[in-house]
Amino acid sequence: MLEIEDLHAGYGETWVTHGLSLSVAPGRVLAVLGRNGVGKSTTLKAIMGLLGSVRGTIRFDGRPLLGLPPYRIATLGIAYVPETRDIFPSLTVRENLELAARRFGRPDGAWTLERVLDLFPRLRERLDNGGTQLSGGEQQMLAIARALLMNPRLLILDEPTEGLAPIVVQSIHAVLDGLRGEGLSMLLVEQNFGFATSLADEVRVMGRGTVVWAGSPADIRADTAVQAQWLGV
Amino acid sequence: MTADASFWIVQTLNALQLSMLLFLLSVGLTVIFGLLHFVNLAHGSLYALGAFVGVSASAFAGSYWAAFAVAPVAVALVGIVLYVALIRRMRNAGPMNQVLVTFGLIFVFLDLFRLGWGDIPLGMAEPDLFSGRTEFLGIVYPTYRLFIIGLGLVVLAALSLLLSRTQLGAIVRAGVDNGDMAACLGINVERVFFVVFCLGCALAGLAGAVAAPVLSVTTDMGTAILIPTLVVVVIGGLGSLRGAIAGSLLIGFVQTFGAVLAPQAAAVAVYALLAVVLILRPAGLFPARG
Numbered sequence: 001m002l003e004i005e006d007l008h009a010g011y012g013e014t015w016v017t018h019g020l021s022l023s024v025a026p027g028r029v030l031a032v033l034g035r036n037g038v039g040k041s042t043t044l045k046a047i048m049g050l051l052g053s054v055r056g057t058i059r060f061d062g063r064p065l066l067g068l069p070p071y072r073i074a075t076l077g078i079a080y081v082p083e084t085r086d087i088f089p090s091l092t093v094r095e096n097l098e099l100a101a102r103r104f105g106r107p108d109g110a111w112t113l114e115r116v117l118d119l120f121p122r123l124r125e126r127l128d129n130g131g132t133q134l135s136g137g138e139q140q141m142l143a144i145a146r147a148l149l150m151n152p153r154l155l156i157l158d159e160p161t162e163g164l165a166p167i168v169v170q171s172i173h174a175v176l177d178g179l180r181g182e183g184l185s186m187l188l189v190e191q192n193f194g195f196a197t198s199l200a201d202e203v204r205v206m207g208r209g210t211v212v213w214a215g216s217p218a219d220i221r222a223d224t225a226v227q228a229q230w231l232g233v
Numbered sequence: 234m235t236a237d238a239s240f241w242i243v244q245t246l247n248a249l250q251l252s253m254l255l256f257l258l259s260v261g262l263t264v265i266f267g268l269l270h271f272v273n274l275a276h277g278s279l280y281a282l283g284a285f286v287g288v289s290a291s292a293f294a295g296s297y298w299a300a301f302a303v304a305p306v307a308v309a310l311v312g313i314v315l316y317v318a319l320i321r322r323m324r325n326a327g328p329m330n331q332v333l334v335t336f337g338l339i340f341v342f343l344d345l346f347r348l349g350w351g352d353i354p355l356g357m358a359e360p361d362l363f364s365g366r367t368e369f370l371g372i373v374y375p376t377y378r379l380f381i382i383g384l385g386l387v388v389l390a391a392l393s394l395l396l397s398r399t400q401l402g403a404i405v406r407a408g409v410d411n412g413d414m415a416a417c418l419g420i421n422v423e424r425v426f427f428v429v430f431c432l433g434c435a436l437a438g439l440a441g442a443v444a445a446p447v448l449s450v451t452t453d454m455g456t457a458i459l460i461p462t463l464v465v466v467v468i469g470g471l472g473s474l475r476g477a478i479a480g481s482l483l484i485g486f487v488q489t490f491g492a493v494l495a496p497q498a499a500a501v502a503v504y505a506l507l508a509v510v511l512i513l514r515p516a517g518l519f520p521a522r523g
Binding site for chain 2: 095
């Protein structure tokens with residue numbers, strides 16, 4: 001579904017990834033692990049077309065994405081939940097959601113405003129609050145809800161558990177597990193080892209701007225050497 | 234003189250009238266600024282263009298309302314040409330290049346005005362509907378100036394509704410907050426920018442046509458209004474409608490009352506205000522980004 005080959009991406013003259021390759025299969029969840037600064041977020045930004053300096057190949061359903069503007073990439077069916085959540089502070093919770101829903105909501109579309117509010121009841125109480133009045137956990141829920149309203153075929157998440165209380169992490173886990181059960185393809189970047197490996201079908205470990213290890217969640221749980229060398233678990 | 238209530242009422246109305254002209258100009262500039270960080274110094278020239286086109290249109294048709302209708306459309310069309318020919322290419326060129334190119338445009342417009350309309354100040358008749366004077370609250374005030382204040386308030390209300398209640402408004406606010414994330418939701422920010430740019434140009438043209446009957450129309454009127462307009466945008470906060478409203482009122486009142494109460498200090502009053510705001514609130518009074 002998503003294939004990345006020999007990706008070199010960065011900011012201006014500074015290259016962060018060096019010949020990275022990975023792929024997400026339809027209906028599968030790929031977790032990308034790795035320490036801070038190894039190029040995980042940079043890879044996701046490159047997929048979304050947000051970086052100026054990119055070389056290599058990124059294909060979605062066989063279609064090259066490099067050079068397309070972000071709004072075209074989004075329209076192709078990729079939804080992005082960034083590390084910083086990027087809730088629009090000038091918009092209410094409802095407006096944040098409607099912005100995504102009105103452009104992608106189809107009559108037969110799986111995700112509607114009602115359905116995401118059932119998934120995140122906390123947001124229903126907060127509908128008329130401003131985007132900045134939310135707690136970190138609520139912002140993360142809103143970012144995921146907003147992405148779902150785009151009815152994506154691939155959901156990209158950048159460290160969805162970062163900075164959240166354990167109870168919120170649990171509820172996010174339950175939601176993502178449900179999405180996985182429905183067969184939504186996901187690319188999950190995480191530092192939370194337990195969270196990522198319990199959701200993923202496949203695991204990649206990144207180090208120094210490229211993939212240094214590939215395998216299944218069971219493999220990496222058993223491989224303490226890889227954990228120690230690349231994850232510091 | 235200053236103890237007289239009518240003095241204060243008249244000067245307040247004068248200040249409101251200037252504020253509304255500044256608002257019509259600064260609102261387009263600030264949203265363009267906020268949405269794509271584009272610095273268009275030629276915005277004042279578009280205001281002057283509106284005035285010149287208005288003078289010609291009203292002379293041709295023999296009616297003020299021809300100016301009122303034609304100037305915004307003509308200036309928006311010129312804006313489209315500017316956008317396609319220059320501004321779109323300058324989008325990623327960085328602020329310095331944008332400032333230089335649009336600064337150059339000021340001189341291009343200046344000479345085009347000279348070629349087209351000459352160096353002699355031009356005038357334009359008020360509409361019959363709003364000619365003469367109106368008596369109220371114990372004062373006599375030119376009716377057309379009341380019309381300017383009313384028009385400014387109508388545009389202000391319409392833009393507030395557009396920004397706060399419509400989908401386009403939500404898209405513009407989202408684009409000002411975070412253009413990258415808006416694009417990741419499938420919004421073509423570039424196209425939104427184009428629409429906003431055209432709207433900003435039309436409002437500048439409207440301001441020019443509306444100002445023409447009260448000011449003399451000269452080739453340098455665009456450069457004269459550019460500085461206070463930029464001050465409004467900076468004081469109010471880049472990209473913010475509320476900031477444009479507050480900044481326009483502040484500058485309109487400081488400039489008007491400064492000129493009558495302390496003429497010797499009036500020239501620096503606006504800049505002193507700018508300095509104070511920048512020291513206390515570096516992002517402006519109502520920054521668009523929280």
